[in-house]
Amino acid sequence: MTKRLYRSKYDRQIAGVCGGLAAYFNIEPTIVRIIFLLITFMGGPGLLLYIVLALVVPEEDDEKPKNILTEDEVPPEE
Numbered sequence: 001m002t003k004r005l006y007r008s009k010y011d012r013q014i015a016g017v018c019g020g021l022a023a024y025f026n027i028e029p030t031i032v033r034i035i036f037l038l039i040t041f042m043g044g045p046g047l048l049l050y051i052v053l054a055l056v057v058p059e060e061d062d063e064k065p066k067n068i069l070t071e072d073e074v075p076p077e078e
Contacts, residue, residue: 013033018050
């Protein structure tokens, strides 16, 4: 099976780009978000790159990942 880059539907803050990149490279999404912020605030093309990726990278399928629980599936706290 070929590994493909998708925008995340379940691990997103804005458009799911950082969540999708994190899933593709198998790293924590927070790290990708921090990298984008650093590139942007250091005068780099971070924001422009994010917008381009949000427009070009397709959104993932409707099938949710196995490690994500919906609100109905979360067990009640004791």
